[in-house]
Amino acid sequence: MENSKLVEMSENDSPVLESESVAITIADRVFQQLRQAIVEGDIPVGSKISEPELAKNYGVSRGSLREAIGRLEACNLLVRKPNVGARVMTMSSEQLLEIYFVREALEGMAARLAAVEMSDEEIIELKKLLLQHSKQIEKEQGQAYFQKEGDLDFHYRIIKGSKNSRLIGLLCNDLYYQMRLYRYQFGMRGQRVPRAYVEHEHIVDAIANRDGEMAELLMRSHIRSSRKNIERLLEEQQS
Amino acid sequence: MENSKLVEMSENDSPVLESESVAITIADRVFQQLRQAIVEGDIPVGSKISEPELAKNYGVSRGSLREAIGRLEACNLLVRKPNVGARVMTMSSEQLLEIYFVREALEGMAARLAAVEMSDEEIIELKKLLLQHSKQIEKEQGQAYFQKEGDLDFHYRIIKGSKNSRLIGLLCNDLYYQMRLYRYQFGMRGQRVPRAYVEHEHIVDAIANRDGEMAELLMRSHIRSSRKNIERLLEEQQS
């Protein structure tokens, strides 16, 4: 119902590419509402979607709702079995790690392209963002904020900086919502903040130097570190 | 209507991951039929989709057809404007090149993972496939066959060899159908066959040596070469 901070944050520079006006059709509105409810945990993971109930809940017909459900399924936020129904995706640890491999590949490429495609203006803005994060960190040891939103914003900007609409669509419309879903599912609190910040700095330097090769290497290393950090957490969690 | 050669080819080792039984619901069947009709050009690119007409044509209701249309849209095979309708995706050259960047990243990662994840058995099969292609080439200078199907089969096997379901889904369910669509749209005939074959051999060698780093480098180089080849063709075509 209420806007997530993420959406609010990136109002002028939205991660979701809504090139034209806002959603018009009902099914589209329900799609966005449902997606938000899912990634924020208002609809618990693994729970079954009751079409009649939700339709009544959102005040729309079942047909419109089903169209929204179809799109959610295409985003891998729902899994649907024929004649049985749809459930909110429950991501296993293996699946999360799979996503990290995809992110490593795609965001690495995005960084490489961004080093060529980003305007000087955009790079300056990116540096400003990083400086802002730096202050935030030393001011309040603000691990929560940085990891949850600042990190996302940083990555979004580089992805969009690639100017490759496929990359942008895949990462911002699909994978990142799934990441948020999992992050809620497991309550991943962000450790590793200071180190991540330094990595961000190095990536921006490479982009500013227009060194695509280096930017890709650093971004891949950055995401790989995140993955290994999660692997470590998962091992601890098992004991 | 009739089975495409691609589907026929990979009957026992389907690129599309249909883990369970075949499609049951009508919307699913129409989805597959429409997708095939689109990528094979039976429905011309850029043409508008008339819901009443197609519904009557396929003998289903408009509701079921709309669900299929929704999925096609999620695959980027259709573009739909609210209250206006859906058109078959017309891919610009820029968009095709964008896809190649995504492929370079994803298939590079797939090759890296395949070098670790593929079983010895699978690698042997892959080598057999390559030998088969080699014979085919020297026998009939069979450029057409190799480029259209053998190449796809080769790439499919490595992608599936990564054992990463996200990679498999993205590449085999989305990107490759879009590639086929474009390939029809522009009638890309396959040059560059002998060189591509050698590149394939080197990739398989790297995988057989379990050298993921090398496999990724070679696969990326392979796809980059394809992209540059297409860029060259596009330039020629403009004159």
Add this chain to the structure above:
DNA sequence: TTAGTCTTAATTGTCGACAATTTAGCATTG
């Protein structure tokens, strides 16, 4: 008590009809 089967209720898939929006054609006017 438990396993199995049948019945019933609920949910999903599908369909046809109505409402809202767009598009095309025509008339009108500067």
Add this chain to the structure above:
DNA sequence: CAATGCTAAATTGTCGACAATTAAGACTAA
């Protein structure tokens, strides 16, 4: 003659209802 506004037809979006399938529960029998 061109441009603008209006009207009508067609198409899309939305809805409620029916059919088919599944899940649950009760009942019987071993």
